[in-house]
Amino acid sequence: MVTADKTDSGLIFAADLGGTHLRAATVDRCGRIHSRFKQNTPQVADATAIVDAIVKAVHEFQKGEQITAVSLVVPGTVKVEEGAVVKAPNLPCLDGFRLAEALSSRLELPAVLENDANAAAVGEMWQGAAVGCKSIICLTLGTGVGGGIILDGKLWRGVDGAAAEIGHMCVDPFGGVACTCGSRGCLEVFASATAIVRMTREASPRYPDSVLQGREDLTAAMIFDAGKADDELALEIFRRMGMYLGIGLANLINILNPEMIVIGGGVVNGWDLFEKHMHQQVEERAFPSLAARVKIVRAKCGDDAGLLGAARLALPS
Numbered sequence: 001m002v003t004a005d006k007t008d009s010g011l012i013f014a015a016d017l018g019g020t021h022l023r024a025a026t027v028d029r030c031g032r033i034h035s036r037f038k039q040n041t042p043q044v045a046d047a048t049a050i051v052d053a054i055v056k057a058v059h060e061f062q063k064g065e066q067i068t069a070v071s072l073v074v075p076g077t078v079k080v081e082e083g084a085v086v087k088a089p090n091l092p093c094l095d096g097f098r099l100a101e102a103l104s105s106r107l108e109l110p111a112v113l114e115n116d117a118n119a120a121a122v123g124e125m126w127q128g129a130a131v132g133c134k135s136i137i138c139l140t141l142g143t144g145v146g147g148g149i150i151l152d153g154k155l156w157r158g159v160d161g162a163a164a165e166i167g168h169m170c171v172d173p174f175g176g177v178a179c180t181c182g183s184r185g186c187l188e189v190f191a192s193a194t195a196i197v198r199m200t201r202e203a204s205p206r207y208p209d210s211v212l213q214g215r216e217d218l219t220a221a222m223i224f225d226a227g228k229a230d231d232e233l234a235l236e237i238f239r240r241m242g243m244y245l246g247i248g249l250a251n252l253i254n255i256l257n258p259e260m261i262v263i264g265g266g267v268v269n270g271w272d273l274f275e276k277h278m279h280q281q282v283e284e285r286a287f288p289s290l291a292a293r294v295k296i297v298r299a300k301c302g303d304d305a306g307l308l309g310a311a312r313l314a315l316p317s
């Protein structure tokens with residue numbers, strides 16, 4: 001692979017390859033985004049079409065900008081040293097594929113690969129809520145629950161690059177709901193957008209007066225809006241969600257003693273509805289001195305956390 005020229009002053013082409021969209025941006029070494037790009041992720045059985053789409057996007061950017069490296073984040077497990085995707089459930093054609101190497105040889109640029117939630121943690125520490133921190137935990141509450149852990153300034157990837165699967169920490173061992181990972185009672189089945197919709201459907205028979213009754217097209221955003229208008233069903237769901245989230249955070253606080261926990265993703269729109277219940281569990285379960293020390297805050301980078309983190313990871317440290 002081509003190695004980065006550390007004196008370069010050009011831009012990083014950072015891409016966030018999701019199951020639905022491929023989003024990309026050019027980012028400079030100060031974290032400023034110069035240009036953006038978004039298209040649907042090619043839905044194919046062959047990794048080559050994905051490589052082609054990224055290469056085409058880079059060539060478009062290169063008409064007006066000097067790109068010195070490419071950095072890609074994917075929703076799955078990656079082997080960073082090999083630039084290979086191990087397993088990406090929403091993009092199965094990439095499983096086992098050396099994506100960074102394929103891009104690097106086609107573009108003649110250095111290329112790096114990282115897990116999207118890990119990159120989001122790096123992005124928040126570089127340009128977001130955790131600027132100046134050294135040890136943080138970052139949770140992304142979206143369709144699923146992603147996690148990234150940075151300890152003493154370094155991403156904790158684990159021996160196989162699969163660390164920080166915070167969404168699959170068990171918070172309800174007995175009678176817990178089945179999770180896609182094969183376990184039961186994972187944080188993801190209580191604190192993701194998917195979970196909020198499921199819990200609302202499950203609880204709705206007990207709330208016949210709820211505005212959410214009979215809604216086939218239920219989304220987490222709708223439930224959040226109902227909660228803001230004091231709908232009892234929606235308030236109960238965010239209470240439960242906050243409680244389980246707080247149990248998970250208390251575990252993390254006791255194990256890792258972080259200075260900050262940053263929470264991002266679409267579900268954070270309901271922050272005012274779940275915050276109190278989350279803090280209550282943290283106070284009840286975490287060591288008091290550790291709970292008093294940690295700041296639990298909303299993410300600041302929004303959808304750009306992964307892109308910014310990707311760019312940072314491609315810059316010299």
Ligand SMILES: [Zn+2]
Nearest residue numbers: 168179181186
């Ligand atoms: Zn799970």
